[in-house]
Amino acid sequence: MRIDIITVLPELLVSPFSHSIMKRAQEKGLLEVYTHNLRDTTPYKQGQVDDYQFGGGAGMVMMPEPLAIAIELLQKERNYDEVIFMTPDGAMFDQKTANNLSMKTNIIIICGHYKGIDERIRQHFVTREISIGDYVLSGGELAAAVVVDAIGRLIPGVLNDETSALFDSFQDGLLAPPVYTRPANFRGWEVPEQLLCGDPKKIDNWRHEQSLKRTAERRPGLLEE
Numbered sequence: 001m002r003i004d005i006i007t008v009l010p011e012l013l014v015s016p017f018s019h020s021i022m023k024r025a026q027e028k029g030l031l032e033v034y035t036h037n038l039r040d041t042t043p044y045k046q047g048q049v050d051d052y053q054f055g056g057g058a059g060m061v062m063m064p065e066p067l068a069i070a071i072e073l074l075q076k077e078r079n080y081d082e083v084i085f086m087t088p089d090g091a092m093f094d095q096k097t098a099n100n101l102s103m104k105t106n107i108i109i110i111c112g113h114y115k116g117i118d119e120r121i122r123q124h125f126v127t128r129e130i131s132i133g134d135y136v137l138s139g140g141e142l143a144a145a146v147v148v149d150a151i152g153r154l155i156p157g158v159l160n161d162e163t164s165a166l167f168d169s170f171q172d173g174l175l176a177p178p179v180y181t182r183p184a185n186f187r188g189w190e191v192p193e194q195l196l197c198g199d200p201k202k203i204d205n206w207r208h209e210q211s212l213k214r215t216a217e218r219r220p221g222l223l224e225e
């Protein structure tokens with residue numbers, strides 16, 4: 001899978017993909033992430049990418065031409081399954097969307113800044129708009145990093161048995177059960193006996209019960225779905 005991210009702050013997108021699972025996914029050749037500085041393809045002088053909004057009002061808007069050029073340069077090279085715009089008024093990102101996107105081949109992600117991007121880019125290029133939550137970030141970069149991480153780890157072969165996504169919270173619509181490691185007795189606080197009994201069936205049952213309990217307590221809405 002190849003992901004091209006269009007941004008005015010490519011520096012923000014270096015570290016998130018340089019470590020741990022995201023690093024391994026790229027080393028294995030299963031994931032390619034490229035960032036493109038919008039200022040490199042703007043036709044305007046001094047790298048201008050934004051301007052005042054028509055109708056007045058505070059805040060700059062990202063101009064259509066630099067974005068269109070950046071998108072079309074990429075689309076000339078290969079077919080893209082999605083052109084995603086990261087925006088707080090987009091569809092709420094969730095595990096289902098992550099699963100769906102992890103099966104795509106080529107994706108473009110546009111990171112917005114300032115008051116957003118010219119609406120005509122959204123109408124004529126963008127195929128999907130994503131928000132990562134009901135709060136406002138200063139730009140789409142951190143949100144894009146979240147989305148790429150969530151997608152990247154789901155690409156077949158990225159995770160091994162130890163890091164398997166199968167038992168993640170949300171993967172089966174439930175929150176994950178509590179986990180414990182050594183020592184079995186830490187400061188007098190004991191690991192639940194069910195996990196120490198050695199009977200895989202009992203352990204599975206206990207974990208499922210705990211998942212249901214945790215979901216009912218913390219996210220009852222998930223059980224209704």
Ligand code: 6GU
Nearest residue numbers: 086087132133135137143
């Ligand atoms: Cl995708 N972008 C920005 N700027 N803020 C957000 C967001 C995205 N998702 C939640 N807040």
